[in-house]
Amino acid sequence: MRIAIRTGTLYDGSANPPRTRVTLLIENGRVGRIAGDGETVEADRTYEAACVVPGLINAHAHLEMNGEPDTQGIYLIRTPTERTLDAARNARLALEGGVTTLRDLGGKESNAVALRDAIAKGDHVGPTIVAAGRALCMTGGHGAFIGRETDGPWDARKGVREQLKAGASCIKLIATGGVLTKGAVPGLDQLSEEEMRAAIVEAHTHGLRVAAHAIGTNGIKNALRAGVDSIEHGHLLDDEAIELFKARGTYLVPTLAAVSCIYENAASGAQPDFVVRKATELYERAQVNIGKAWRAGVTIAGGSDAGTPYNRHQDYAYEVELMSTMLGMSAQQALVAATATAGALLGVDAGTLAPERPADLLLLDRDVGTDVGALRSPRVVIKGGVVVQTG
Numbered sequence: 499m500r501i502a503i504r505t506g507t508l509y510d511g512s513a514n515p516p517r518t519r520v521t522l523l524i525e526n527g528r529v530g531r532i533a534g535d536g537e538t539v540e541a542d543r544t545y546e547a548a549c550v551v552p553g554l555i556n557a558h559a560h561l562e563m564n565g566e567p568d569t570q571g572i573y574l575i576r577t578p579t580e581r582t583l584d585a586a587r588n589a590r591l592a593l594e595g596g597v598t599t600l601r602d603l604g605g606k607e608s609n610a611v612a613l614r615d616a617i618a619k620g621d622h623v624g625p626t627i628v629a630a631g632r633a634l635c636m637t638g639g640h641g642a643f644i645g646r647e648t649d650g651p652w653d654a655r656k657g658v659r660e661q662l663k664a665g666a667s668c669i670k671l672i673a674t675g676g677v678l679t680k681g682a683v684p685g686l687d688q689l690s691e692e693e694m695r696a697a698i699v700e701a702h703t704h705g706l707r708v709a710a711h712a713i714g715t716n717g718i719k720n721a722l723r724a725g726v727d728s729i730e731h732g733h734l735l736d737d738e739a740i741e742l743f744k745a746r747g748t749y750l751v752p753t754l755a756a757v758s759c760i761y762e763n764a765a766s767g768a769q770p771d772f773v774v775r776k777a778t779e780l781y782e783r784a785q786v787n788i789g790k791a792w793r794a795g796v797t798i799a800g801g802s803d804a805g806t807p808y809n810r811h812q813d814y815a816y817e818v819e820l821m822s823t824m825l826g827m828s829a830q831q832a833l834v835a836a837t838a839t840a841g842a843l844l845g846v847d848a849g850t851l852a853p854e855r856p857a858d859l860l861l862l863d864r865d866v867g868t869d870v871g872a873l874r875s876p877r878v879v880i881k882g883g884v885v886v887q888t889g
């Protein structure tokens with residue numbers, strides 16, 4: 499089936515000015531011709547939209563987490579089967595919310611790996627998934643309640659090999675403490691530079707990219723020197739880290755929604771005290787430090803840490819808004835971070851709209867360039883040329 503979309507403005511994922519009054523043709527799951535005003539386009543079905551953008555890419559999500567207020571606690575009472583069902587539902591909700599590609603950065607089993615394959619086969623509905631399997635963390639460290647405890651360089655290599663065996667398509671390392679694990683201090687180192695370097699050499703040997711959870715200043719720099727492909731969170735980065743990011747071309751995925759959602763819901767009383775305390779301490783420093791990194795030219799890719807408290811998979815548009823309001827990006831720059839740049843980080847054929855590229859796109863009722871909030875409720879979501887049923 500050939501689908502034509504007449505739109506007022508078309509953002510292609512790049513920083514180029516949007517094209518206006520064009521018709522985009524979709525054929526065989528890919529973008530075909532992009533016709534100018536007045537040209538005739540024949541199609542089986544035609545849509546009209548104020549604005550068309552590439553499908554969003556969430557470079558940091560946890561599909562088996564539902565945004566419950568107590569992440570660590572919920573793992574004690576949810577069964578593996580329930581988590582699998584949650585992951586399948588969250589994948590569908592993410593897609594309905596406009597996320598057509600998603601990187602899952604850690605779960606207790608390999609739910610996201612199986613789901614990736616089931617979605618690719620057409621058995622389930624959801625985004626294209628890039629899955630890390632289980633995160634590698636130090637014994638008793640951040641995320642140990644779901645991660646693969648790892649000590650020493652050779653064990654780090656073995657941990658990578660285990661994820662590869664389970665079908666992972668990327669690797670996640672824990673470089674510092676974090677917010678959601680009781681007793682883990684965000685500012686302190688966890689996996690050592692030596693352990694991370696061993697894991698990264700092993701992962702890169704097999705063509706897998708590596709993301710490192712890193713909040714503390716020293717741990718961020720350890721992970722950068724070890725050669726990770728992206729730093730996740732990065733709240734306490736300093737000037738030396740900024741120079742390392744730029745010299746090595748490492749991406750920063752700021753996950754602004756994660757601390758913001760905890761902070762905004764602090765009064766609910768449902769979150770553990772240690773979670774609220776740690777997120778509150780990081781909230782303002784994240785805005786200052788990451789804003790500085792952005793202005794200094796660090797490459798920022800969009801990722802929300804969806805699944806963490808009050809941070810739902812269908813609300814990824816909020817992360818795009820926060821990149822604009824907290825970091826000072828223009829609406830279009832935030833859109834680029836959440837589409838083309840995130841696609842480049844993941845190494846997937848997604849995130850830009852041009853002839854022959856996959857037809858992953860959103861139809862919006864307002865121009866995102868003047869109103870980034872337009873992403874909150876896409877009128878139509880199309881993935882691989884197929885219109886997603888919403889609502």
Ligand SMILES: [Zn+2]
Nearest residue numbers: 558560603803
């Ligand atoms: Zn995470």
